[in-house]
Amino acid sequence: MAKEVSALDGYCKKGVFGKQDNPTIVLSEIKQTIIYQFAGWSNNLLDVGDKFAESVKIKNFPKTNKAEGSVDTAILRIEPLKWWLVSTELWDEVTHPSFEFFEISKKYKLCELNLTNSRTHIRVSGESAVHLLNRHLSIDLREKSFNLNSIASTNFHHCSVTLWKSTKGYELFLPRAFALSLWEIFIESAGQFGYEIK
Numbered sequence: 001m002a003k004e005v006s007a008l009d010g011y012c013k014k015g016v017f018g019k020q021d022n023p024t025i026v027l028s029e030i031k032q033t034i035i036y037q038f039a040g041w042s043n044n045l046l047d048v049g050d051k052f053a054e055s056v057k058i059k060n061f062p063k064t065n066k067a068e069g070s071v072d073t074a075i076l077r078i079e080p081l082k083w084w085l086v087s088t089e090l091w092d093e094v095t096h097p098s099f100e101f102f103e104i105s106k107k108y109k110l111c112e113l114n115l116t117n118s119r120t121h122i123r124v125s126g127e128s129a130v131h132l133l134n135r136h137l138s139i140d141l142r143e144k145s146f147n148l149n150s151i152a153s154t155n156f157h158h159c160s161v162t163l164w165k166s167t168k169g170y171e172l173f174l175p176r177a178f179a180l181s182l183w184e185i186f187i188e189s190a191g192q193f194g195y196e197i198k
Helices: 045-055 100-107 129-134 176-190
Strands: 015-017 025-029 034-039 067-069 073-079 082-087 111-114 119-125 151-156 159-166 169-175 195-197
Touching: 025 129, 025 176, 045 100, 073 151, 073 159, 119 129, 119 176, 129 169, 129 176, 159 176, 169 176
Parallel strands: 025 195
Antiparallel strands: 015 195, 025 119, 034 082, 034 111, 067 073, 073 082, 119 169, 151 159, 159 169
């Protein structure tokens, strides 16, 4: 697989900005994230899902709008019949079409699509992460509404984005063509809190 070139190259400079004495936002670009989208059929989805999860060593296939796994490798169920495989550690495996989840995809006639280079993966964390995100995303991010491993598709300045609450913060998947402009909006908004780019 060809090495991914970031849409933010040259614009994601590490350091502390804004209120430098106490930054409450941490922004990171998570490079080399693979994203494969799969879509199945309602008549055998749970059987397929369980086999798929097992193939990437994830205990359970997630419910709709939920994720299972870790920040290293996870399944994000973005729609009832559609899910993403998101990983920063499966690069070697996906270069081989015989890898088990591809075999499952063929056997059950899943629709698969490689989205790896079409999304930019940003992580937003820190005590003011929810305040920053709520300035741009029109969803309820309170714990009772959007708890750990929740998934949402929403809009960020008229662009469709996917948000996942992981154990490390909020994982945001931005369309590559708009990633730089959305990143600049984040940076400008984060200045009032003080932020660190890692």
